[in-house]
Amino acid sequence: MARYQEINPGVMTIVTFPYLFGIMYGDIGHGLLLTTFAALLILGERSLSKVSNEIFQLMFGGRYLIFLMGLFATYIGCLYNDFFGFSVDLVGSGYTWQKLSNVSHHEKEFPMYPVIPDFRGSGAVKPAKSVWFGIDPAWAECDNKLTYINSIKMKCAVVIGVVQMVLGILFSLANHIHFGNWLHVVWLHPGNHLSPLYIRIHGFFDHPQMGEVI
Numbered sequence: 001m002a003r004y005q006e007i008n009p010g011v012m013t014i015v016t017f018p019y020l021f022g023i024m025y026g027d028i029g030h031g032l033l034l035t036t037f038a039a040l041l042i043l044g045e046r047s048l049s050k051v052s053n054e055i056f057q058l059m060f061g062g063r064y065l066i067f068l069m070g071l072f073a074t075y076i077g078c079l080y081n082d083f084f085g086f087s088v089d090l091v092g093s094g095y096t097w098q099k100l101s102n103v104s105h106h107e108k109e110f111p112m113y114p115v116i117p118d119f120r121g122s123g124a125v126k127p128a129k130s131v132w133f134g135i136d137p138a139w140a141e142c143d144n145k146l147t148y149i150n151s152i153k154m155k156c157a158v159v160i161g162v163v164q165m166v167l168g169i170l171f172s173l174a175n176h177i178h179f180g181n182w183l184h185v186v187w188l189h190p191g192n193h194l195s196p197l198y199i200r201i202h203g204f205f206d207h208p209q210m211g212e213v214i
Contacts, residue, residue: 005178007171016164018065022072023156029084031077035070038063079134080149087140094131095138 022031041048041063048060059066081088131137135152139145176184 006175009168009171012164012167012171014065014068016160018068018072019076020157020160021069022074022076023153023160025069025073026076026080026153027082027084028074028077028088031070031072031074033070034073035067038067038070042067081134081137081140087137089137091131091133091137093138094136 025031041060045060045063048056051057051060077083078090081090135149139148142148173185176182
C-alpha cells in the first residue's frame with residue numbers, strides 16, 4: 001500500500017495481476033462466463049450495491065477487477081485454443097496433413113503424422129508456416145501437449161513476475177530519490193553491483209543454484 005506522496009503500484013498491478021490470472025486460467029468459455037458475470041455486476045451496480053450479503057459484497061467490490069480477469073482469461077484462452085477444456089481450431093494449423101483417402105488401411109482412421117508441403121509422404125518435424133496467433137492447434141493431438149502448455153504457462157508467469165519485481169524496484173528507487181533517502185539509493189538500487197538486492201536478484205535469475213543458497 002502506497003503512503004502519502006509515494007508512487008501507487010496499483011496502476012501497474014491492475015494490469016499485470018489480471019494478465020497473470022489469464023495465463024493460469026486461460027479458457028475462452030470460462031473467461032466469457034467470468035466477463036459476463038462481472039459485466040452484469042457493473043450494469044446493475046446501483047441496485048446491487050444495496051445487497052447486504054457480505055460474501056456478495058466482496059465480489060461486488062471487485063467487479064471491475066473480475067471484469068479484467070475475465071477479459072484476459074478469454075484472450076489467453078484464444079491463444080491456448082481452449083473452450084471449456086476442449087481444443088478448438090481458430091486460426092488453422094501450420095502443419096500440412098494428408099487426406100483421409102490417402103491413409104493406408106493398416107493405419108488408423110485418421111492421419112497421425114503431418115507431411116511436408118510437397119506431399120512426398122515424409123513426416124514434417126517443423127511446420128510449413130507459423131500460425132499468426134496463439135499456439136498451433138496441432139499440439140492438441142500430441143502426447144506431450146500438457147507438458148508443452150504447462151511449460152509455456154510457467155515461462156509467461158515467470159516473465160510477468162520478473163517485470164513486476166523490476167517495476168517495483170524502480171518505483172522504490174523513485175520514492176527514495178523523492179524523499180532524499182540517498183543511503184537506500186546507494187545500497188538498494190540494483191544498478192549498484194555491490195547492492196544486496198542486486199546480488200539476490202542476480203542469483204535468482206542468472207544463477208539459480210546461487211539463488212537457492214541465498
